[in-house]
Amino acid sequence: MGGIIEKRSKKKRRKKFNKEQEVLGTAFILPYALAFFAFIVIPVFMGMFLSFTSFNLIEKPVFNGLNNYVDLLTVDEKFMQKVVPNTILFAFFAGPVGYALSFFLAWLLAQIPRRSRTVLALAIYSPSMTAGVAMSVMWKIIFSGDRSGYMNSILLKLGLISQPIQWLTDPKYLMPIMIIVTIWGSMGIGFLAMLAGVLNINPELYEAAYMDGMKNKFQEIIYVTVPSMKPQMLFGAVMSIVGTFNAGAIGVALSGTNPTPQDAGQLIVTHIDDFGFNRFEMGYAAAISVVLLIMVFLLGKLAKRLFQERD
CATH class of the missing domain: 1.20.5 (Single alpha-helices involved in coiled-coils or other helix-helix interfaces)
Structure with a gap:
């Protein structure tokens, strides 16, 4: 009891x-x-x-059905001819290159002593802590369109150019500079996650793989490192996708105008900003933002399918 x-x-x-x-x-x-x-x-x-309304911040929103989406796909020529191609080009280079560079640098840092690794990791990570506008100030000095700009000064001294180049207002150069700046500042949380993933791999896995016939570092990365850190790879991929599609403001910060010169650096994010805060067409800007949300969601699902661990 x-x-x-x-x-x-x-x-x-x-x-x-x-x-x-x-x-x-x-x-x-x-x-x-x-x-x-x-x-x-x-x-x-x-x-x-x-996104289903006509709204200008002054009057009450008026429901207009799918008109904003129809206009986006059929009337807004800039969106289909400039903004979408620019966004795809920007995302194709800035996203995968920044992602691959994050992994490569994380793997390299894992091969060196701890003290040196800490210092270098901080140096690599620090640009990501700088706000986009503040970061653009430094690059605007480097790519200034007069003779005092570092890039123009170097090229003039070397005799490679005879006149200063307007780097940030010339449509030919703006997009490449945007990609360079974005990659430079992309070593953020995703990079730290990959570094943690590489460092947490059990060394016995490498020993066992070499005993089974693994011969070099490349095979080590392909057969041991990447499969052992898929959660970190997934996290890094998602952060890279979101960061790339949110990085459009760098074009406006560099060129100083929205829209950018001849729409050379106009991305979906800056297109939203243009219609929302320059033209006050909030309903249309909301429709563009929904399209961007769907794009990021689908790419996130693709990244999850590629890197998610399977039972």
């Missing part, structure tokens, strides 16, 4: 403990959940709602 009572008492204490843990866990996560709901969920649904 005493044993039964003791068991019941233990069950009650366990239930009480579990309930306290649930309450404590809820209390810890509640502020984040409220912030996520207030600053992510509500704005997303508001943007979706506004």
